[in-house]
Amino acid sequence: xxxxxxxxxxxxxxxxxxxxxxxxxxxxxxxxxxxxxxxxxxxxxxxxxxxxxxxxxxxxxxxxxxxxxxxxxxxxxxxxxxxxxxxxxxxxxxxxxxxxxxxxxxxxxxxxxxxxxxxxxxxxxxxxxxxxxxxxxxxxxxxxxxxxxxxxxxxxxxxxxxxxxxxxxxxxxxxxxxxxxxxxxxxxxxxxxxxxxxxxxxxxxxxxxxxxxxxxxxxxxxxxxxxxxxxxxxxxxxxxxxxxxxxxxxxxxxxxxxxxxxxxxxxxxxxxxxxxxxxxxxxxxxxxxxxxxxxxxxxxxxxxxxxxxxxxxxxxxxxxxxxxxxxxxxxxxxxxxxxxxxxxxxxxxxxxxxxxxxxxxxxxxxxxxxxxxxxxxxxxxxxxxxxxxxxxxxxxxxxxxxxxxxxxxxxxxxxxxxxxxxxxxxxxxxxxxxxxxxxxxxxxxxxxxxxxxxxxxxxxxxxxxxxxxxxxxxxxxxxxxxxxxxxxxxxxxxxxxxxxxxxxxxxxxxxx
Numbered sequence: 001x002x003x004x005x006x007x008x009x010x011x012x013x014x015x016x017x018x019x020x021x022x023x024x025x026x027x028x029x030x031x032x033x034x035x036x037x038x039x040x041x042x043x044x045x046x047x048x049x050x051x052x053x054x055x056x057x058x059x060x061x062x063x064x065x066x067x068x069x070x071x072x073x074x075x076x077x078x079x080x081x082x083x084x085x086x087x088x089x090x091x092x093x094x095x096x097x098x099x100x101x102x103x104x105x106x107x108x109x110x111x112x113x114x115x116x117x118x119x120x121x122x123x124x125x126x127x128x129x130x131x132x133x134x135x136x137x138x139x140x141x142x143x144x145x146x147x148x149x150x151x152x153x154x155x156x157x158x159x160x161x162x163x164x165x166x167x168x169x170x171x172x173x174x175x176x177x178x179x180x181x182x183x184x185x186x187x188x189x190x191x192x193x194x195x196x197x198x199x200x201x202x203x204x205x206x207x208x209x210x211x212x213x214x215x216x217x218x219x220x221x222x223x224x225x226x227x228x229x230x231x232x233x234x235x236x237x238x239x240x241x242x243x244x245x246x247x248x249x250x251x252x253x254x255x256x257x258x259x260x261x262x263x264x265x266x267x268x269x270x271x272x273x274x275x276x277x278x279x280x281x282x283x284x285x286x287x288x289x290x291x292x293x294x295x296x297x298x299x300x301x302x303x304x305x306x307x308x309x310x311x312x313x314x315x316x317x318x319x320x321x322x323x324x325x326x327x328x329x330x331x332x333x334x335x336x337x338x339x340x341x342x343x344x345x346x347x348x349x350x351x352x353x354x355x356x357x358x359x360x361x362x363x364x365x366x367x368x369x370x371x372x373x374x375x376x377x378x379x380x381x382x383x384x385x386x387x388x389x390x391x392x393x394x395x396x397x398x399x400x401x402x403x404x405x406x407x408x409x410x411x412x413x414x415x416x417x418x419x420x421x422x423x424x425x426x427x428x429x430x431x432x433x434x435x436x437x438x439x440x441x442x443x444x445x446x447x448x449x450x451x452x453x454x455x456x457x458x459x460x461x462x463x464x465x466x467x468x469x470x471x472x473x474x475x476x477x478x479x480x481x482x483x484x485x486x487x488x489x490x491x492x493x494x495x496x497x498x499x500x501x502x503x504x505x506x507x508x509x510x511x512x
Contacts, residue, residue, distance in 0.1 A: 010102070013118070017101035020125055020379065021094045027386040027393065028129040029093055029137030031086035035392070036401040037434060038086045039497075040136035041427035042330075045445060047138075048428050050075030051083050051438040060246045061239035064442050066255060066449055068247060069230050070184040071140055084436045089138050099146035101125065104340040107153045110160055112347025118375050120343035122382035127285040130389035133278065133333040137392075140185040141333040147177045148188070149337045151195045152313065159306055164202045168218050174199055175222025182223075183230055186251070187324075188334050190317035198309045255324070255449055270325030275318060278332035284389075288342040289335065295345040314338060405490035406434035409503045412488055413437065413469050416509065422467040424458055424476075429497070431471045441466060470504040485510045 025031070030038035038044070049063050053076040057063050065072075074092060081088030101121045108117035128134060134142070151174040158166050178192040196219050203215030234240040279286045296302060296310055314335070321334050387393050401407040406429065413419050413435040420440050423431055428445040432438065439445075443457045462470055465483035470476070476484060484504035492499050 009114070010106075013105050013121075014098060014102045016118070017098040017105070017121060018094060020101065020122055020383075021097040023383050024122075024125045024129050024386050025090065025093050025097065025137065027383075027397070028134065028390040029090065030392055030396060031090040031093055031137045033085070033087060033090065034398055035396045036399050036404055037396070037406055037430050038089070038136050038138060039396070039404070039406065039430045040138070041429055041445075042140075043086070043089070043136065043138040044428040044430045044433055045447070046071055046075040047079065047086065047089065048432040048439050048444065050077075050079045051432070052440070052444075054079055054083075055438050057439070058234075058237045058239045058242075060234075060242040061237070062442055063439060063444060064246065064454070065445075065447055066246055066251050067140060068182070068184040068186065069233075069243065070180060071143070074143065083438070084433075086138070086433070093137060093142065096143050096146060097125070097129075100149055100336075103146055103149045103153050104343075107149070107156065107340045108343050108347070110153075110156055111344040112351075115371055115375070116343065116347045116350070119378055120340070120346075122379040124339055124343070126382040126385050126389065127288070128333070128336050128339065130386055130391075131282045131284050131333070132329050132391060133282050133331070135330040135333075139330045139333060141188060141330055141336075144181050144184055144188050144334070145337055147180050147184075148191045148195075149340075151177055151192060152309075152337065155195050155198055155309060156306065158199075158202065159303065159309070164206065164305070166199055166202055166215065171199060171215050171218035172222035172225070175219030175224075176226045177222075178219070179223040179226025183226065186247075187320050188317075190315075190320035191313040191334075191337060193320075194309070194313035194316040197312065198305075250449060250451065254451060267323075267325060271318065271322045274322040274325065274327040274331070277327045278335075281329065282332055285336070285339055286332075289338055292338070292341040292345045295348075296341065299345075299348065301348050310338070310341060401434075404430075404434070405497065405501055406430045408490060409469075409471060409488060409501075410435040412503060412505075416468055419469060420467045421469040421471060422458070422461055424462060424470050424472040425455070426473050429501075465506055468506055468509060472502050472504070473499045475502060476504060483507060 026034055029035075030040065031043070045065055046067065049057075049059055049065060049072045052063055053059060053072060059065070059069060059072045075089065078086075078088030078092055081091065101124065104124060105114075105117045105121060108120055151170075154170050154174070158164055158170070174192070174196055178189060178196055181188050181192050196216075199219065200212045200216050204212035207214075230243070231240070234243045279290070293314075296307055317334060321331050387397070396404075409431060413421060419435065419437060421431065421435065421437050422441060423429070423439075423445040425446050427447065432444070441461055443454050443461070446454055446458065459480060461467060462476065462480045462484070463482075470484060475481075475486070481504070483506060485507045486502060487505045487510065488503040490497075490501045490503075
C-alpha cells in the first residue's frame with residue numbers, strides 16, 4: 001500500500017516535471033516551436049548529421065564530426081519526427097529535463113521534505129535554463145543530465161539507507177550510464193567516473209580487495225553492454241576504423257592538442273581560469289553551488305563519505321570538462337547535476353532554524369491545499385520569469401522565418417528539385433535545416449579540428465562543383481569560383497550574425 005502511494009506520487013511528480021519542462025523550454029530553448037530556428041552551430045551539426053544518417057550515411061565514415069555516436073543517433077531519432085524543424089529535439093529536451101527534475105526530486109527527498117523538493121523543481125528549472133551556459137538548447141551537456149544524476153542518486157541511497165550496501169543492478173546501471181555518457185561526449189565522464197570510484201570503494205570497505213574487484217567487474221559489464229551496440233553497428237557498416245580514429249584519436253591527439261603543449265602548471269592554470277569564467281558568467285546557479293560547497297564542508301549533517309562523494313565528483317568533472325584549457329559557454333552546464341545539493345542544504349538550514357526556534361519538524365505531513373496553492377504560485381512565477389531572464393528571447397522568440405538569413409537562402413535553394421548544398425569553411429549555422437537538405441559530402445561543414453584534409457577536401461568539393469549550392473562567409477577565391485555564380489548575399493547584422501554570408505549556385509543551373 002505504501003509502495004502504491006509512493007509510485008503514484010512519483011508519477012505525479014514526473015507529470016509535473018514534463019509540464020514544467022515543456023513550458024520553461026518553450027521560452028528558453030531555441031528548439032521550441034516559438035523560435036523559427038535554433039541557429040546554434042552545435043545543434044545544427046548534430047541535427048544535420050542525424051538527417052543524413054536516415055538517408056544511409058554512416059557517421060565518421062561518410063560524415064565528419066568528432067562528437068559521440070550516441071549524440072548523432074539521438075538526433076537521427078529526432079529527425080524521424082521532422083527534418084524541417086527542431087520539434088523532435090524539443091520533445092527530446094522535454095523528456096530529458098523532466099527525467100532530470102524527477103531524479104533531482106528523489107535526491108532532495110532523501111534529505112528534505114517532499115514539499116521543499118517540489119518547490120525546488122521550478123526554481124531549479126529557471127536557474128539552469130535561463131543561464132548563459134544553457135546556450136540555445138540541445139547541448140550534449142544537457143542531454144547527459146539524467147544519465148549522471150541517476151547513479152549519483154543511487155549512490156546516496158546506498159549511503160543513507162543501505163549502510164553502504166550496493167546491488168548488482170545498481171553497479172551495472174552505473175557502468176552502463178558511464179558508457180552512455182562516454183559515447184555521447186567523453187569529456188563529461190568526470191562525475192559518473194567519480195560515482196563508479198565511490199562504488200568500488202564501498203565494495204573494498206565491505207569485502208576488501210575482492211569486494212572491490214567484483215563490484216568493478218559488474219560496472220565494467222555495464223560499460224561493455226553500452227559499448228557493444230556501437231562496435232557491432234560500425235563493424236556491420238564497415239565503419240569501425242573511422243569511428244575509432246575520429247572519436248578517439250582525433251579528439252585526444254588533434255582536438256586536445258591543437259594548442260601549444262602546456263606544462264602541468266600551465267594546464268592547471270588554464271583549468272582554473274576556465275572554471276572562474278564559468279562561475280562569473282552564470283551567477284544564477286553558480287553562487288548557490290558555491291554556498292552549497294561551503295555548507296557541505298562545514299556541516300555535520302553529512303557523513304565524510306557523502307562529502308567525499310560530492311567533492312570527488314566535482315573535482316573529476318572539473319578536470320575532464322575543462323581539461324583542454326578551453327572555455328566555451330556551454331561547458332559549465334555539465335555541473336547542473338550538482339544543483340540539487342543547494343536545495344538539500346536549504347532544507348537543512350530551514351530545519352536548523354525550526355530547531356533553534358523550538359519547533360519540532362516531526363514526520364512529514366500531507367500537503368494542505370494552501371501548500372499546493374503556494375507551489376502552484378511559485379511555479380507560475382518561475383515560468384513567468386523565463387521570458388524575462390532567458391538570453392535567447394531577444395534573438396528569435398516569435399520571429400517570422402523571413403527575418404532569418406537561413407530561410408532567405410532556403411527560398412532560393414528550394415527552387416531546385418532535390419538540391420544539394422555545402423556549408424563551406426565555417427560551422428553549420430542552420431542552412432541545411434532551413435532548406436531541409438541533408439548533407440551529402442563527408443566534410444559538410446568546417447568543425448573546430450586542426451585536420452588539413454578538412455579544408456583541402458572542402459576546396460576540392462567547390463573546385464569540382466560537387467554541390468548545387470555553396471554557402472560561405474566570404475566570397476569564393478578566384479581559383480575556386482570557376483563553376484559558381486553568386487546569387488545572393490546577406491549582410492552582417494549586429495545581434496543576429498556577425499559577418500556577411502554568401503550563396504553561390506552552379507553557373508550551369510543559373511537562369512540567365
